[in-house]
Amino acid sequence: xxxxxxxxxxxxxxxxxxxxxxxxxxxxxxxxxxxxxxxxxxxxxxxxxxxxxxxxxxxxxxxxxxxxxxxxxxxxxxxxxxxxxxxxxxxxxxxxxxxxxxxxxxxxxxxxxxx
Amino acid sequence: xxxxxxxxxxxxxxxxxxxxxxxxxxxxxxxxxxxxxxxxxxxxxxxxxxxxxxxxxxxxxxxxxxxxxxxxxxxxxxxxxxxxxxxxxxxxxxxxxxxxxxxxxxxxxxxxxxxxxxxxxxxxxxxxxxxxxxxxxxxxxxxxxxxxxxxxxxxxxxxxxxxxxxxxxxxxxxxxxxxxxxxxxxxxxxxxxxxxxxxxxxxxxxxxxxxxxxxxxxxxxxxxxxxxxxxxxxxxxxxxxxxxxxxxxxxxxxxxxxxxxxxxxxxxxxxxxxxxxxxxxxxxxxxxxxxxxxxxxxxxxxxxxxxxxxxxxxxxxxxxxxxxxxxxxxxxxxxxxxxxxxxxxxxxxxxxxxxxxxxxxxxxxxxxxxxxxxxxxxxxxxxxxxxxxxxxxxxxxxxxxxxxxxxxxxxxxxxxxxxxxxxxxxxxxxxxxxxxxxxxxxxxxxxxxxxxxxxxxxxxxxxxxxxxxxxxxxxxxxxxxxxxxxxxxxxxxxxxxxxxxxxxxxxxxxxxxxxxxxxxxxxxxxxxxxxxxxxxxxxxxxxxxxxxxxxxxxxxxxxxxxxxxxxxxxxxxxxxxxxxxxxxxxxxxxxxxxxxxxxxxxxxxxxxxxxxxxxxxxxxxxxxxxxxxxxxxxxxxxxxxxxxxxxxxxxxxxxxxxxxxxxxxxxxxxxxxxxxxxxxxxxxxxxxxxxxxxxxxxxxxxxxxxxxxxxxxxxxxxxxxxxxxxxxxxxxxxxxxxxxxxxxxxxxxxxxxxxxxxxxxxxxxxxxxxxxxxxxxxxxxxxxxxxxxxxxxxxxxxxxxxxxxxxxxxxxxxxxxxxxxxxxxxxxxxxxxxxxxxx
Numbered sequence: 023x024x025x026x027x028x029x030x031x032x033x034x035x036x037x038x039x040x041x042x043x044x045x046x047x048x049x050x051x052x053x054x055x056x057x058x059x060x061x062x063x064x065x066x067x068x069x070x071x072x073x074x075x076x077x078x079x080x081x082x083x084x085x086x087x088x089x090x091x092x093x094x095x096x097x098x099x100x101x102x103x104x105x106x107x108x109x110x111x112x113x114x115x116x117x118x119x120x121x122x123x124x125x126x127x128x129x130x131x132x133x134x135x136x137x
Numbered sequence: 138x139x140x141x142x143x144x145x146x147x148x149x150x151x152x153x154x155x156x157x158x159x160x161x162x163x164x165x166x167x168x169x170x171x172x173x174x175x176x177x178x179x180x181x182x183x184x185x186x187x188x189x190x191x192x193x194x195x196x197x198x199x200x201x202x203x204x205x206x207x208x209x210x211x212x213x214x215x216x217x218x219x220x221x222x223x224x225x226x227x228x229x230x231x232x233x234x235x236x237x238x239x240x241x242x243x244x245x246x247x248x249x250x251x252x253x254x255x256x257x258x259x260x261x262x263x264x265x266x267x268x269x270x271x272x273x274x275x276x277x278x279x280x281x282x283x284x285x286x287x288x289x290x291x292x293x294x295x296x297x298x299x300x301x302x303x304x305x306x307x308x309x310x311x312x313x314x315x316x317x318x319x320x321x322x323x324x325x326x327x328x329x330x331x332x333x334x335x336x337x338x339x340x341x342x343x344x345x346x347x348x349x350x351x352x353x354x355x356x357x358x359x360x361x362x363x364x365x366x367x368x369x370x371x372x373x374x375x376x377x378x379x380x381x382x383x384x385x386x387x388x389x390x391x392x393x394x395x396x397x398x399x400x401x402x403x404x405x406x407x408x409x410x411x412x413x414x415x416x417x418x419x420x421x422x423x424x425x426x427x428x429x430x431x432x433x434x435x436x437x438x439x440x441x442x443x444x445x446x447x448x449x450x451x452x453x454x455x456x457x458x459x460x461x462x463x464x465x466x467x468x469x470x471x472x473x474x475x476x477x478x479x480x481x482x483x484x485x486x487x488x489x490x491x492x493x494x495x496x497x498x499x500x501x502x503x504x505x506x507x508x509x510x511x512x513x514x515x516x517x518x519x520x521x522x523x524x525x526x527x528x529x530x531x532x533x534x535x536x537x538x539x540x541x542x543x544x545x546x547x548x549x550x551x552x553x554x555x556x557x558x559x560x561x562x563x564x565x566x567x568x569x570x571x572x573x574x575x576x577x578x579x580x581x582x583x584x585x586x587x588x589x590x591x592x593x594x595x596x597x598x599x600x601x602x603x604x605x606x607x608x609x610x611x612x613x614x615x616x617x618x619x620x621x622x623x624x625x626x627x628x629x630x631x632x633x634x635x636x637x638x639x640x641x642x643x644x645x646x647x648x649x650x651x652x653x654x655x656x657x658x659x660x661x662x663x664x665x666x667x668x669x670x671x672x673x674x675x676x677x678x679x680x681x682x683x684x685x686x687x688x689x690x691x692x693x694x695x696x697x698x699x700x701x702x703x704x705x706x707x708x709x710x711x712x713x714x715x716x717x718x719x720x721x722x723x724x725x726x727x728x729x730x731x732x733x734x735x736x737x738x739x740x741x742x743x744x745x746x747x748x749x750x751x752x753x754x755x756x757x758x759x760x761x762x763x764x765x766x767x768x769x770x771x772x773x774x775x776x777x778x779x780x781x782x783x784x785x786x787x788x789x790x791x792x793x794x795x796x797x798x799x800x801x802x803x804x805x806x807x808x809x810x811x812x813x814x815x816x817x818x819x820x821x822x823x824x825x826x827x828x829x830x831x832x833x834x835x836x837x838x839x840x841x842x843x844x845x846x847x848x849x850x851x852x853x854x855x856x857x858x859x860x861x862x863x864x865x866x867x868x869x870x871x872x873x874x875x876x877x878x879x880x881x882x883x884x885x886x887x888x889x890x891x892x893x894x895x896x897x898x899x900x901x902x903x904x905x906x907x908x909x910x911x912x913x914x915x916x917x918x919x920x921x922x923x924x925x926x927x928x929x930x931x932x933x934x935x936x937x938x939x940x941x942x943x944x945x946x947x948x949x950x951x952x953x954x955x956x957x958x959x960x961x962x963x964x965x966x967x968x969x970x971x972x973x974x975x976x
Contacts, residue, residue: 030337030710037440044444044462049815051459052822057972075458105711108338108429115433123441123469130461137456 029096029109035089036117040124043082047128050078055137075131086124090117145696147689150666153697158249158662161723168723170254171662175261176240177558182265183233184629189272190224193217195622198582202615204603214599215282216301220275222285223305226401227312228268230543234408235260235319237550238347240558242323244653244660245341245415247332247669249694249704252325252794254720255727255763260318262731267311270738274304281305284597286394287368289379289387294372300742303372306365307738313358313365314734320354321801323347328709329794332652333693334671336712341651341675342425345432346411349439350404355801356443357400359809364393367816367906373746376895376902378816384899386824388453389816395446396812402535403442403470406542407435410477412550413499415676417481419553419649420496421488424676427480434473434480441470451522460519467517474510478503493647494565497572498549502541505579509537512587527597530590533583540579548572548628555635556642560659564639567631574624581617585610645680655680655687667692667779668705671712693779705778706787706794716790717776721766730759757920764924768933768941788938795940799947810910810955814962817903821966828970829898835891835967839883840960843911846880847956850918854949857925858942862935870925870942873949877918880956884912900970904963911959914952921945 051071054060059071096102096110145153160169169175196217200208209217239257243250251257274280281301283292292302327348331340367378368390377383379390418425425431444466451460481499490496512534516522525531552563589610594601601607645654652675656664666688671678686692693714694703702720707713737752768788775783787793821827853873857866888908895905921944928934928941 033436034440037437041440041443044466048459048462049818051456052819055456056822103711105336105338108336109710111429112433112436115429116436119433119437119473120440123437123466126469127444127462127465130458130465134458134461135456136458 032093032113033109033116035113036120039085039089040120043124047078051136060137071136079128079131083124086121090121093117150690154663157697157700157702167728168725170258170723172239172243172250172257173660175257176236178261179232179236179239183229183236186224186228186268190221190229191622193221198615198618201611204601204608206600211599216280219281219284227309230405231316232264233547238323241653244664245651246335246344247652248330249664250720251322252330253322256318256322258727259731260315262728263315264312266731266735267308271308289390293379303742306369307742310362310365311738313362316354316358317805320351321798324351324801325794325797329706331707331712332669332671333705333714334712337710339671339674343411343415346407346435349435350407353400353404353439355805356808357397359805360393360812361397363809363812364390377899378902381825384824384826384829386820389819391450395449399446400442403438409543409546413546416495416553417499418484419647420491420493421484423488426483426487430476431480434476437473438470441466448517451519452526464517464519468514471514494563494568495549495553498545501576502545505537505541509534509541525590527595528590529586529594532596533586533590536583556646557658559636560642561635561639562642562646563635571624571628571631574627575621578617578621578624582614582621585613650678651676652678655683666690667695695779714784716787717778717784718787726763733759769938770932772935772937788940793940796943799944803951817966820899829900831893832967832970833892833901833904835963839887842883843880844956844960846876847953850876851949851953854946858939858946861939867926867929870922874919874922877915881912881915884908907959907963911956914955918949918952921948
């Protein structure tokens with residue numbers, strides 16, 4: 023019942039996931055610092071904290087790219103009427119923007135001091 | 138439009154509609170639920186608060202004009218600058234754009250009113266009463282004095298023992314209730330209450346802006362409401378959420394406040410930008426360029442604005458990595474902002490611009506807002522921010538953003554829609570003088586203030602020594618501020634003179650192509666004598682032609698029926714006609730309910746806590762009275778709406794606005810809950826003095842009992858809905874109420890037996906608040922279930938009319954989910970409380 027109109031929810035899909043990734047990475051950074059994961063070295067000089075944050079970052083980008091790819095499949099379908107085409111276009115470009123925003127927002131996990 | 142034989146003469150139709158829709162004279166004005174009336178009330182009230190906030194600004198500038206000024210002592214100055222910020226942000230900016238939205242949106246989308254007129258009225262009264270509480274407090278000398286951001290520990294009871302801080306926390310929460318109600322109203326109405334044929338791709342751009350702003354309000358305001366509740370609870374009952382000695386953390390307040398506070402800037406900017414996007418194309422002589430790009434940009438801004446809040450907290454010692462997320466988002470948000478500005482420039486470049494009065498303010502906006510945006514990008518960069526933090530540079534920046542991005546375009550919008558609101562035509566002479574005086578005064582005030590800040594003058598100090606070298610710049614700022622104040626006075630006088638003496642305006646004086654001009658000006662209470670069918674984008678219409686057709690009854694609902702206020706509801710995406718929405722008639726109930734809500738806040742303010750608890754059920758009872766005249770007692774089936782088309786009443790529709798209102802209310806509710814859970818985890822991760830000496834012991838039976846009872850309540854609700862009309866339905870709802878009551882009892886037992894003194898440590902305090910949150914939901918679950926029983930007994934529920942039960946089920950479902958998450962959270966937080974150490 024939450025979104026019976028179907029595709030309307032898609033317009034916010036990309037950035038909703040971006041927001042979830044933001045909350046997850048920021049939250050897990052706090053958790054890692056609390057549990058001293060930055061002092062647990064697991065790969066040469068790389069800490070557990072770095073590994074888990076980079077993993078979240080990469081996984082998040084993969085999810086965003088998947089959303090973009092899935093939404094793009096709907097784009098330009100001849101059976102869609104004008105309102106549906108409009109909603110699909112907003113959703114696709116929105117997802118692309120969210121992917122770009124995700125790539126830039128969290129890239130600091132690669133090298134910045136985590137705690 | 139296809140021919141539709143009018144059933145009534147235009148004059149007869151006008152008289153019949155007026156008899157139903159008009160606000161009655163005299164004291165019956167207090168019963169008005171009409172969006173035109175309420176929109177104007179919001180606007181006028183916001184302007185009054187603007188005058189008050191402006192007066193306070195003059196006092197601030199008088200104090201700072203010279204060094205070692207004896208004009209005000211520090212305590213009074215703290216009250217004045219706190220109230221200036223509070224009034225401008227909460228009592229002027231938000232309500233002003235709400236007023237414009239309330240006045241304009243139904244007209245722009247081709248409806249006769251919003252989906253919930255009484256909610257609009259309730260929202261207005263809450264705003265008026267909450268704002269008045271603050272102003273009366275100020276006049277009584279007990280105004281809040283901890284800054285408009287109320288940072289702890291300054292605002293904690295230890296340092297602010299009086300009621301000043303309580304006044305802010307309770308008054309602002311009261312006003313925020315108004316904002317949440319308006320947000321629900323706007324979101325549902327934009328999505329569901331439009332003219333037939335107005336699909337999402339044809340919607341006026343302002344409706345897109347307000348739709349996104351409404352969702353931002355639903356997500357952005359609950360963290361502040363939660364923060365205010367927690368701080369008030371700490372002040373009143375000593376639960377230590379912000380006390381580091383007992384596992385709390387003052388930074389939790391900053392997170393909660395700015396999680397609201399930064400999106401708030403965009404919540405204020407976007408409606409003004411939406412109005413510009415509506416009227417700028419009119420003066421460019423062509424539709425808005427890049428419509429779809431603007432929609433995407435606004436959605437992007439809506440989300441990105443929630444990733445910036447920590448840029449107000451760069452100096453609090455957050456690790457570099459954390460800062461980088463927020464710095465990146467702060468810079469990124471400039472991109473969608475620029476998309477909108479380039480769309481406006483492209484519209485002008487491809488059109489044949491006319492330089493009419495509202496455009497003067499748009500160009501003022503371009504100049505001022507772009508400067509504010511650029512200094513914003515500077516402040517987004519961490520090293521610069523640390524240098525300029527808490528200086529007058531930030532004050533200058535925020536005024537460039539808020540006056541450039543909000544006040545100037547809103548005045549432009551006021552001039553643009555003045556003929557619509559008043560039926561009078563603006564004249565240029567005095568209006569131009571007003572603009573240039575404001576523009577010159579503003580830039581003299583705040584351009585100089587950037588330098589004052591760069592020379593090191595901190596914010597919020599009430600005086601400074603002459604040898605600091607800030608005096609000349611401060612004097613210049615004060616001089617400019619008085620020029621600006623004169624400008625605003627000229628503009629206000631100009632508006633008053635126009636309203637009173639200006640000649641009558643012709644219809645559609647600007648030659649606009651949007652729907653609000655397809656009606657007489659000033660507009661009748663019902664907006665359209667008959668509702669239009671939309672065949673193309675809503676900013677490419679022919680209002681002059683449509684006005685005559687609609688007044689002649691050529692559209693939908695060109696008649697009255699049973700003395701009902703009717704408008705049409707549509708399917709969200711395609712805009713196909715879906716239902717006939719019957720709106721409630723004029724009533725004093727919103728006023729009475731708001732007054733009762735106000736009693737609760739006053740009782741809290743004066744520390745009559747037990748009596749305040751009694752006021753809560755009174756508010757619920759008031760709301761229950763609202764339902765007396767809603768719904769149908771028998772199945773009616775589809776009814777004619779004109780043009781040979783029929784549609785069901787909303788009570789019989791599968792997709793009624795009220796179920797969406799509940800869904801959106803639950804979004805806000807969930808955001809408040811998520812903020813609470815975030816707060817608990819944040820304290821564990823960051824606050825000192827964890828774990829507590831004694832951990833709460835919840836056991837196994839009671840938490841499982843709570844979840845089981847909540848799930849059973851949900852299942853009973855579903856069972857009742859599936860068997861409507863059968864013998865099982867009423868007993869199932871009774872069982873639902875009983876399950877909620879059992880869960881309530883389990884939670885009460887848990888609170889009494891499982892938690893050591895909740896004042897000893899933040900862990901116990903957080904768990905206590907989670908329990909209270911869940912208990913409140915079960916209490917409301919009982920109300921919803923029993924309400925369903927009452928509606929079934931009174932014949933207002935049938936297999937076709939299940940709306941009341943579906944709304945109740947949304948609540949039961951949410952409550953079950955919240956219980957499940959809440960129990961997991963409580964058990965999990967206790968389990969990890971002793972792990973790790975605060976960094």
